[in-house]
Amino acid sequence: MSGKKPNLLLLGIDSLRRDHMSCYGYDRLTTPHIDRFSQDGVLFEQHFSPSIPTTPGYASMLTGMDCFGTDVVALRHGGPLGSHVTTLAEVLEKEGYNTTCVGFTGNPSSRGFQKYIDYEGWGPDASGRSPKAENLNRAAIPELRRLAEDDKPFFLFLRHMDPHSPYLPPAPFERMFYGGDEKDPDNRSLDDLYQFKPFVDYFRSWFPEGCTDSAYIDAQYDGAVAYMDAGIQTIFTALAALGLEEETLVIVTADHGETLNEHDCYYDHHGLYETNLRIPLILRFPGKLPAGKRVASPTQIKDVMPTILELLGVDSGIDFDGRSLLPLVRGEERVPESEMYITECTWMRKHGWRTPEWKLIVALEPDFHFKPAVELYNLIRDPEELHNVADDEPDVLELLKARMDAHIARRERATGRANPITVNLNWHGLGCGPFQSSQQAFDSLHIGSPRTARSLQAKEKPAEAEKPTPA
Numbered sequence: 001m002s003g004k005k006p007n008l009l010l011l012g013i014d015s016l017r018r019d020h021m022s023c024y025g026y027d028r029l030t031t032p033h034i035d036r037f038s039q040d041g042v043l044f045e046q047h048f049s050p051s052i053p054t055t056p057g058y059a060s061m062l063t064g065m066d067c068f069g070t071d072v073v074a075l076r077h078g079g080p081l082g083s084h085v086t087t088l089a090e091v092l093e094k095e096g097y098n099t100t101c102v103g104f105t106g107n108p109s110s111r112g113f114q115k116y117i118d119y120e121g122w123g124p125d126a127s128g129r130s131p132k133a134e135n136l137n138r139a140a141i142p143e144l145r146r147l148a149e150d151d152k153p154f155f156l157f158l159r160h161m162d163p164h165s166p167y168l169p170p171a172p173f174e175r176m177f178y179g180g181d182e183k184d185p186d187n188r189s190l191d192d193l194y195q196f197k198p199f200v201d202y203f204r205s206w207f208p209e210g211c212t213d214s215a216y217i218d219a220q221y222d223g224a225v226a227y228m229d230a231g232i233q234t235i236f237t238a239l240a241a242l243g244l245e246e247e248t249l250v251i252v253t254a255d256h257g258e259t260l261n262e263h264d265c266y267y268d269h270h271g272l273y274e275t276n277l278r279i280p281l282i283l284r285f286p287g288k289l290p291a292g293k294r295v296a297s298p299t300q301i302k303d304v305m306p307t308i309l310e311l312l313g314v315d316s317g318i319d320f321d322g323r324s325l326l327p328l329v330r331g332e333e334r335v336p337e338s339e340m341y342i343t344e345c346t347w348m349r350k351h352g353w354r355t356p357e358w359k360l361i362v363a364l365e366p367d368f369h370f371k372p373a374v375e376l377y378n379l380i381r382d383p384e385e386l387h388n389v390a391d392d393e394p395d396v397l398e399l400l401k402a403r404m405d406a407h408i409a410r411r412e413r414a415t416g417r418a419n420p421i422t423v424n425l426n427w428h429g430l431g432c433g434p435f436q437s438s439q440q441a442f443d444s445l446h447i448g449s450p451r452t453a454r455s456l457q458a459k460e461k462p463a464e465a466e467k468p469t470p471a
Helices: 032-039 054-061 088-094 132-149 197-204 214-241 301-312 394-415 438-444 450-456
Strands: 007-013 042-044 098-102 115-117 154-160 248-254 281-284 293-295 340-345 349-354 358-363 374-378
Touching: 007 214, 007 301, 032 214, 032 248, 032 281, 054 301, 088 098, 088 154, 088 301, 098 132, 115 132, 132 154, 132 214, 154 214, 197 438, 214 248, 248 301, 281 301, 340 394, 349 394, 358 394, 374 394
Parallel strands: 007 154, 007 248, 042 293, 098 115, 098 154
Antiparallel strands: 042 281, 248 281, 340 349, 349 358, 358 374
16 A cells, blocks of 8 residues: 555445345345445444434534534534534545545535535436436546545545435336336325325326336335446446555445335335434455454444544544444454434434334424324334334333433533434424424425425525425
8 A cells, every 4th residue: 555545435325225235135136236345345234324314314424423413413404514523524634635525515414525526316317217326427437537646545425316216217227126017006005105295296206107006116216226336336446447446445335224115204214213224334445454244233323434534544533422343343342332312303303212122213293194202113023113012011111211311411411512303493494393283294394396305405495386385
């Protein structure tokens, strides 16, 4: 390796749930190239994103802090990322790195990069499909070559969008995992979705007209992952052609997962179910990390930045909430963080407590799915979280609530700030305060097109014609 510091190539894949990746045991071969990549590195089997969705997820990943440390819990975070945290890009710039961010302009959590590049990562092209990974490659690979030519090390962050709706992978990926009739009139699996007023216009904007089969939409998600996987191999090939593999730490991970036609959450990433919390984390660094290692201990998104800095040989002096994962890689003892505080502030405002056996979800205001105010699931007996046992297990409920409340109090004391999930009362951007009923939430929240969806994750406001109004 040359005398300069190692490079960092970080692939942050939006909405990628690990149980739909073949390297994590999925029965469909969705990620053959990432599978092979993982065989040359370290795969973390139980990696979690505790604060849903994108903005808090990346805030944690790119600062090494939990949601109390970042003060970020909402998708539509008000204002910039606080000055009390330092981002990974800011740390590495001070260390002499060139830093570039592709596909994450305008979000508070993307602060600190020297250069931002955008690409079309949302809606369809003239063919009606959405070649997101190819669009990203057209932006990213010339930038990778430019960075490689400089004598400085680089940090290149790529935000892949293929697993984020709309799922519109180009041919042949749209039929790769589906051989049925998506317009079968006898199939009723999307009936409930078509009655869900807040999202139905958005879905009709990209579902095939007359589609009745949820398995087809599920297969579009898997096809989008497989298409992206092929696109990512092009990036790996470019890195090898530039002779950079030996001096570059490459990370494949996600900001959160995705819920398909499950839990009545309909092809989105709100809710605190396992589909959203479980994400991949794979690291490859030849000569510095073992090949083919799998780590079973639970890890969290806040652990990513301290791990990166240790591998790059950078001492930031920051007291992270997360911890380096390298002791786990080396097989050393590390007290596992097996319980976690979880938050969600996308289309609902909820928090909860997760242990290896139990999941508590508490609504902080009524949600637009008319779900119970308190949900409790036994993750061992009921891994799909289909049976709410809150009324049957009062002792467990009280124990988990007490542990959650104690954790909140401890973190509030440590940070000197109120729990951000309790003070983000305009998380929906409607200016009406917390919803007083599920009906009010149902009538108020609406997403009509991919253009509106994109605007929700950037600083600009939705177009006035599509902006939801309070009921």
